[in-house]
Amino acid sequence: MLEKTTLAAISERTGYSVSTVSRVLSGKAEKYRISQSAVERVTREARRCGYRPNLVAQSLRTRQSQTVGLVVPGIDNPFFATLSSIVIAQLDARGYHTLLADSRESEEEERQALEMFQDRGVDGILAVPVASSPEFHEEVGQNVPLVLIDRYFEKTSLSYVCTDNYAGAYMAARYLVDKGYRRILAIQGVPASMPNRERVRGFLDAIKDRGVESRVVGDAFSVENGSREALAAFAGNPKAYDAVFAFSATILLGTISALRRLGLTEGKDIGVISYDNNGFLDFMNPPVSRVEQPLREAGEIAVDTLFSLMEAHLSGLPRPAPVQQLVMPTLVIRESC
Amino acid sequence: MLEKTTLAAISERTGYSVSTVSRVLSGKAEKYRISQSAVERVTREARRCGYRPNLVAQSLRTRQSQTVGLVVPGIDNPFFATLSSIVIAQLDARGYHTLLADSRESEEEERQALEMFQDRGVDGILAVPVASSPEFHEEVGQNVPLVLIDRYFEKTSLSYVCTDNYAGAYMAARYLVDKGYRRILAIQGVPASMPNRERVRGFLDAIKDRGVESRVVGDAFSVENGSREALAAFAGNPKAYDAVFAFSATILLGTISALRRLGLTEGKDIGVISYDNNGFLDFMNPPVSRVEQPLREAGEIAVDTLFSLMEAHLSGLPRPAPVQQLVMPTLVIRESC
DNA sequence: CAGTTTTGCGCAAACGATTGCGCTGTGTAT
DNA sequence: ATACACAGCGCAATCGTTTGCGCAAAACTG
Numbered sequence: 001m002l003e004k005t006t007l008a009a010i011s012e013r014t015g016y017s018v019s020t021v022s023r024v025l026s027g028k029a030e031k032y033r034i035s036q037s038a039v040e041r042v043t044r045e046a047r048r049c050g051y052r053p054n055l056v057a058q059s060l061r062t063r064q065s066q067t068v069g070l071v072v073p074g075i076d077n078p079f080f081a082t083l084s085s086i087v088i089a090q091l092d093a094r095g096y097h098t099l100l101a102d103s104r105e106s107e108e109e110e111r112q113a114l115e116m117f118q119d120r121g122v123d124g125i126l127a128v129p130v131a132s133s134p135e136f137h138e139e140v141g142q143n144v145p146l147v148l149i150d151r152y153f154e155k156t157s158l159s160y161v162c163t164d165n166y167a168g169a170y171m172a173a174r175y176l177v178d179k180g181y182r183r184i185l186a187i188q189g190v191p192a193s194m195p196n197r198e199r200v201r202g203f204l205d206a207i208k209d210r211g212v213e214s215r216v217v218g219d220a221f222s223v224e225n226g227s228r229e230a231l232a233a234f235a236g237n238p239k240a241y242d243a244v245f246a247f248s249a250t251i252l253l254g255t256i257s258a259l260r261r262l263g264l265t266e267g268k269d270i271g272v273i274s275y276d277n278n279g280f281l282d283f284m285n286p287p288v289s290r291v292e293q294p295l296r297e298a299g300e301i302a303v304d305t306l307f308s309l310m311e312a313h314l315s316g317l318p319r320p321a322p323v324q325q326l327v328m329p330t331l332v333i334r335e336s337c
Numbered sequence: 338m339l340e341k342t343t344l345a346a347i348s349e350r351t352g353y354s355v356s357t358v359s360r361v362l363s364g365k366a367e368k369y370r371i372s373q374s375a376v377e378r379v380t381r382e383a384r385r386c387g388y389r390p391n392l393v394a395q396s397l398r399t400r401q402s403q404t405v406g407l408v409v410p411g412i413d414n415p416f417f418a419t420l421s422s423i424v425i426a427q428l429d430a431r432g433y434h435t436l437l438a439d440s441r442e443s444e445e446e447e448r449q450a451l452e453m454f455q456d457r458g459v460d461g462i463l464a465v466p467v468a469s470s471p472e473f474h475e476e477v478g479q480n481v482p483l484v485l486i487d488r489y490f491e492k493t494s495l496s497y498v499c500t501d502n503y504a505g506a507y508m509a510a511r512y513l514v515d516k517g518y519r520r521i522l523a524i525q526g527v528p529a530s531m532p533n534r535e536r537v538r539g540f541l542d543a544i545k546d547r548g549v550e551s552r553v554v555g556d557a558f559s560v561e562n563g564s565r566e567a568l569a570a571f572a573g574n575p576k577a578y579d580a581v582f583a584f585s586a587t588i589l590l591g592t593i594s595a596l597r598r599l600g601l602t603e604g605k606d607i608g609v610i611s612y613d614n615n616g617f618l619d620f621m622n623p624p625v626s627r628v629e630q631p632l633r634e635a636g637e638i639a640v641d642t643l644f645s646l647m648e649a650h651l652s653g654l655p656r657p658a659p660v661q662q663l664v665m666p667t668l669v670i671r672e673s674c
Numbered sequence: 675c676a677g678t679t680t681t682g683c684g685c686a687a688a689c690g691a692t693t694g695c696g697c698t699g700t701g702t703a704t
Numbered sequence: 705a706t707a708c709a710c711a712g713c714g715c716a717a718t719c720g721t722t723t724g725c726g727c728a729a730a731a732c733t734g
Binding site (some may be wrong): 343344345355356359360363365369390391392393394395396397398399 | 689690
Binding site for chain 2 (some may be wrong): 710711713714715716719721
């Protein structure tokens with residue numbers, strides 16, 4: 001390590017005041033009409049000793065951190081991992097860093113994360129909300145730009161970017177019905193979450209009045225839930241249902257393992273369709289039909305939205321009208337149904 | 338929002354000095370012998386106006402941020418997603434927050450991330466390194482506690498916690514050989530990365546002098562690489578190899594899709610084994626044999642190690658001897674070979 | 675040459691917290 | 705009465721930046 005490399009140090013070594021050094025090194029030289037010679041002297045010294053601004057001090061003074069907080073319900077879930085990856089890349093491209101928190105589907109942890117984000121002075125927040133009601137998020141949204149992703153609240157003034165889960169589930173269910181399946185089991189994720197509720201609604205609407213027997217079971221976006229609920233629902237009778245709709249790729253994995261235990265092969269003995277577009281769905285045997293969500297698009301729109309909120313916030317403008325957008329998923333048919 | 342909630346504000350409203358308020362609210366009341374009445378008056382007011390300390394100011398003053406930086410080569414890779422999840426949970430449990438950066442396998446981005454971490458005054462860094470040589474990491478490690486995970490450098494004074502990739506690959510290859518496979522194709526990941534090099538070494542050592550024909554191809558831990566390289570290596574001849582060893586689960590997916598195109602079924606026409614323990618491997622048809630890495634264990638050890646480094650760093654002690662640990666993977670045999 | 679403009683730069687306050695040191699006032703021992 | 709201990713608290717410096725304001729010297733104007 002070299003000498004301490006602060007503005008003060010450079011100031012001492014160049015003979016210029018801290019102010020001048022600061023202005024030069026933050027590129028405000030001509031705005032403040034610093035002489036060519038000063039600029040040179042200072043930049044040279046800065047380079048020589050490898051000056052790097054202390055971002056903490058900078059944040060304190062400017063009330064900007066070049067950081068956004070991202071909170072997701074489970075980074076180990078490939079869905080959120082992909083989403084995070086997209087979002088982080090976007091932020092990075094704009095010169096922003098990411099504080100990542102994992103709420104583990106817990107309202108309490110989510111709350112703590114949001115609070116921590118504020119205490120750290122993040123410039124904006126992206127959240128996949130877990131809470132059942134929007135109050136807290138709205139309160140936070142008052143203070144710092146906030147955009148919801150993937151999940152949203154019924155009636156809220158917050159911005160959100162989600163996929164149309166109603167439409168996705170509707171398409172999938174309608175496809176099954178049209179294919180002639182008549183006893184359909186749906187295995188859902190976290191029941192209270194908005195995407196899940198919408199999927200249930202889409203599913204039920206699609207089969208309504210179509211002479212289809214149906215049932216919705218389950219309570220988590222996890223492999224275990226898929227397996228457990230499938231086994232319980234079939235109750236040992238392989239003919240109990242002729243199709244299964246798994247509400248996520250993780251659920252699907254569990255479901256398939258259960259079906260195999262029952263001696264059923266997807267696409268042959270039973271129709272199977274899933275939500276999500278995890279890479280492996282095409283590599284299962286047989287490949288699995290699914291509702292693909294335009295994650296990249298959603299992530300990009302969310303970041304765009306956040307930045308426009310942040311810009312307004314910076315300029316002290318009133319909060320712009322919320323952007324509330326649903327992007328459309330697509331149905332991808334393979335050989336499992 | 339209520340009034341501004343700073344120490345100064347509370348100081349004014351209670352009549353006590355900022356120092357006293359600070360000491361009360363940071364729990365140093367009896368250390369500094371603050372009167373019971375003052376404590377009460379201050380805490381009451383703090384609660385009333387919902388005081389939350391400004392962590393940025395706190396960081397600036399104390400030179401501690403309660404934050405560690407985590408940099409991985411690709412958070413969308415399930416392997417790193419799982420690892421991150423484990424690490425983040427651990428840190429969270431200890432009251433630390435996580436700045437996450439994605440180097441996307443780029444040395445340059447990794448460098449930037451590490452630099453940013455320092456500029457932000459993180460208390461420690463966990464890195465899955467991408468660089469081919471340790472210099473930069475070692476330099477960083479001089480200034481802030483740093484522990485490598487999953488990948489390490491040949492000769493370094495840095496601490497690391499990795500899995501024994503040599504042993505893992507050796508076990509897998511030896512198993513294939515013992516099972517009678519004689520023409521084995523290995524599809525590797527990023528060739529320069531330490532885990533990959535070790536896997537290659539383990540693989541080659543295991544088949545040496547066993548009368549086995551072999552070839553190592555590929556250059557990335559990706560689905561495409563797996564598919565492309567498998568197709569190229571078989572060159573249309575399904576009998577070209579009788580077994581394939583995929584060096585990661587992502588590679589495996591690509592490989593399987595290629596094998597299917599060649600009309601081959603794993604476990605029947607060809608032996609297949611993979612690295613990694615992604616959830617889906619058990620749900621493929623047939624389930625895939627693999628080398629499972631004790632990720633949770635590795636993550637926990639890494640965090641433990643980091644904290645002991647951090648503790649020493651705090652107390653101004655000399656850097657403790659590096660902890661350099663390999664944890665042992667396990668061979669899980671299913672029906673693919 | 676006096677007056678005005680421009681150029682180039684520094685002073686000092688601020689951001690919000692932490693902390694070493696010292697000050698005052700009361701109680702106790704001598 | 706003098707000394708001393710200690711309880712209870714505040715002063716002010718500090719962390720490293722940023723920035724409004726103003727000042728002096730140089731340059732220009734008429």
